[in-house]
Amino acid sequence: MQEPDDSLDLLRGATLIARHRHPLLRHEDAVDQLDDLAVQIEGRMPGAAYPLRMLQTISRHLRERGFRGNSGDYYDPDNSCINRVLERRTGIPITLSLVYMEVAKRLGLPMVGVNIPGHFFITPANPEMEFLVDAFDGGEISFLQDAEATLTNIYKRPVQLDPAFLSRKQPVPPRVFLARMLNNLKQIYNLRRNYADAYAVSCYLRATRPGDLDELRDSGVYLYQLGRYPECVEALTEFLARSPADSEDAEKVRALLRSLDQRS
Template structure:
């Protein structure tokens, strides 16, 4: 696979310690794979401009709820950002430049934008990787409130998170503490890429799905299921050497996997090619 400059910029960005990774730049390098002439600085400047405008509107009362309400009014009422419920699986919802321009996105990209604008007004927020629906919350330990960036900045408490989880899975699900744990920058980017990977798989764009898997493996080189998926996608796109290496590595890690017999059949077929 030929490596693009966007891929290399992404790789260089994530080589840093996790807390030094610039999420905006890394997200825009993901988008640059689709938009080769994308001007990274233009979108960074757009976020800076939002923060400057927002700062002028901040309330005198410096309470977290007041600040969140102010961000929400600016973001959702004035700028008209919204969750794309009509076309959730449009790949553009996963590209930060498109989200800024079109003002629609999915939970994780709207969360990223919200976090980055909030950070620039000295109101740090963190990503919460709740299964099925990404949330954010103020980075203040004693403040146990969550914000749903996809649903107009809805303010949520623990019981709301429980109800949202039940709604997503259409059954009662135990809200485990780890469901509301903060995500690292690498986990944040991996979740963005996983969303995009499944969108591309749904659209049968296998080359693009493979690029997403490659980037996830840059973030987490030992991710077992991603090694398997790179093997399967390599097989489907005719890269049999890479497919064989990855699928053998997968079986070494999880020889009793549910799909082990299928993987062994694929390896046998490649051995006969």
């Protein structure tokens, strides 16, 4: 995370994230699997380089190989681990998008992520190609109205996107892409009350956005839940030193620290 944005390797970042659950994971294994997928698709590509037909070929092959969204167990942490996504061929929108992006890049069709809250789409890096690809939905080509329908279904209320959205593409920077993967995992571990893994992910998030007070606070709370009280006090004391004294969070943190004083 100390590297410049333009030199961050998304796939390497994803394998590092996955090692919090799969410590023996080798980055080279993920690279080999993606290389193999690209070689399989290369022989099926249309003779002329028509980007839309190329994408349709990629999508069809990935569907035939069994890649699909894991709607049945959406909150399985392994949906966010690139090695397990490649092994099981199922995942969530952002990890399936990463698989698609890596394969398309190897076939000469670079893709970028699109930062839409609630779902993750990708789109050709070429600004003249104004459509989206939904890797979670089998690589379906989505135009603006399709994306609105997908988001409307997610939010259960009408969603409208600015028509200029696709023409002024703002790709998701690698650092934001990785932070979004981590936030998904953090929410999952919060739901499961798995504070050890939540703390590990919170430390990763602090690397993606140094100085973030919310993440410093959350790290301290996870340390409290884990009974690691000296580290908890250190993190939360730093949080208070850097937070506005009258903030609601600061008062909650002071109350937590008082409870620790009473324990001792």
